[in-house]
Structure formats: structure tokens, C-alpha cells
Amino acid sequence: NAGVTQTPKFQVLKTGQSMTLQCAQDMNHNSMYWYRQDPGMGLRLIYYSASEGTTDKGEVPNGYNVSRLNKREFSLRLESAAPSQTSVYFCASSLRQGTGEKLLFGSGTQLSVL
Amino acid sequence: GIQVEQSPPDLILQEGANSTLRCNFSDSVNNLQWFHQNPWGQLINLFYIPSGTKQNGRLSATTVATERYSLLYISSSQTTDSGVYFCAALYAGKSTFGDGTTLTVKP
Numbered sequence: 341n342a343g344v345t346q347t348p349k350f351q352v353l354k355t356g357q358s359m360t361l362q363c364a365q366d367m368n369h370n371s372m373y374w375y376r377q378d379p380g381m382g383l384r385l386i387y388y389s390a391s392e393g394t395t396d397k398g399e400v401p402n403g404y405n406v407s408r409l410n411k412r413e414f415s416l417r418l419e420s421a422a423p424s425q426t427s428v429y430f431c432a433s434s435l436r437q438g439t440g441e442k443l444l445f446g447s448g449t450q451l452s453v454l
Numbered sequence: 455g456i457q458v459e460q461s462p463p464d465l466i467l468q469e470g471a472n473s474t475l476r477c478n479f480s481d482s483v484n485n486l487q488w489f490h491q492n493p494w495g496q497l498i499n500l501f502y503i504p505s506g507t508k509q510n511g512r513l514s515a516t517t518v519a520t521e522r523y524s525l526l527y528i529s530s531s532q533t534t535d536s537g538v539y540f541c542a543a544l545y546a547g548k549s550t551f552g553d554g555t556t557l558t559v560k561p
């Protein structure tokens with residue numbers, strides 16, 4: 341099915357552990373994004389990639405790294421997880437940055453850091 | 455960055471009622487979108503609406519860019535409309551989401 345696919349859907353980590361969240365889209369979109377959503381709040385942008393080979397910081401990048409592996413895939417890595425990173429993480433993509441392009445989301449990853 | 459404020463924060467309706475959700479933004483935007491997050495957490499893009507009016511079934515949206523606000527109208531609400539509605543301003547690769555309006559539609 342066309343869309344944005346995220347894995348895993350759920351993850352529990354201990355403080356200090358590392359993990360990578362995977363995201364892939366099959367819509368030939370140029371731009372991809374990682375957001376986090378904390379309870380009762382809107383989404384905050386962590387990192388984005390306007391096109392293959394480029395990445396830029398969003399609103400809350402500290403504690404995260406990203407890799408735009410190719411046009412389809414954009415991964416988010418937590419090198420040393422902290423309880424403050426407990427959140428729901430969403431990957432999104434759009435055909436390109438800027439006007440006229442709808443943002444489409446994956447189904448999310450619920451991450452708990454103990 | 456751009457500030458986005460949504461109102462009301464919570465809204466409870468009986469099935470069949472109409473509602474209006476508001477989104478104010480602090481600066482000019484050329485990419486304003488509305489999303490619905492259902493009770494299972496899935497985010498659905500409802501509208502890309504930087505200006506003017508669009509309609510999709512029982513939902514419609516109007517953005518008055520010169521006055522920096524957008525409205526989302528839900529007519530003849532159904533229980534499946536329950537969830538959180540977000541507006542978001544996207545600009546220069548970044549984005550700002552409002553805190554959302556939580557809508558509960560009772561049967």
C-alpha cells in the first residue's frame with residue numbers, strides 16, 4: 341500500500357540504550373520529516389530532509405541524529421535514550437517543501453524510556 | 455518562529471450538531487494545513503488551505519490570510535469525527551503545529 345511506513349510501532353528502552361526508528365515512503369516524495377508528540381500537545385519537528393542527501397534541524401533536535409539513506413528512507417537515531425524522550429514519534433513526507441504540498445504521516449512509534 | 459493558537463481547546467457535541475474550530479497564526483504563511491488525529495493516533499491530512507475556501511463532504515475550511523486565521527467547519531457531526539484537530543503552518547522547511555482542539559461527538 342502506498343504511504344509512509346514506520347517501524348517499530350512500540351518500543352521500550354532503558355535509559356542509556358540506543359535505537360533507530362525507521363521510516364520509508366513509496367510515493368517518490370522529496371521531503372521527509374520526523375516529529376515527536378507529547379501528551380496533550382501538538383507535534384514538534386525534530387529534523388527534516390528537504391531532499392536526498394540533505395538534513396536540517398527542526399525545533400527540538402537535541403539528543404537525536406538522522407540519516408537520509410536514500411530518497412525512500414529517513415531514519416531517526418537515539419544514541420543514549422533519556423526518559424525525556426518518551427513520546428510518540430511520527431515520520432512524514434511531502435512531494436517537496438513549500439507551497440502546495442500536503443504533509444502525509446506514518447502511523448507513529450510509541451517509545452517509552454525507563 | 456510562527457506562533458499558532460487554536461480554539462477552543464475542547465468541544466463536546468451531540469451527533470448531528472455543527473461546529474467551528476479556529477486557528478490563529480502570528481505571521482503570514484503560504485502553507486496552512488488542517489489534520490485530524492483519530493482516537494487511535496492516526497494523523498489524517500484534511501486540507502491544504504493557505505487562503506480561500508475548500509470543501510470535502512461535511513468538512514470545509516476557510517483561511518483569511520490577511521487577517522491571519524483559518525476556520526474548520528464540521529457539519530452534521532458524527533461520532534467518527536471525534537479526535538483531535540490540528541492546524542499547522544509550514545514555512546522554509548519548518549513547521550509549527552497548534553496544540554489542537556479535542557472534539558468529542560456523543561451519540
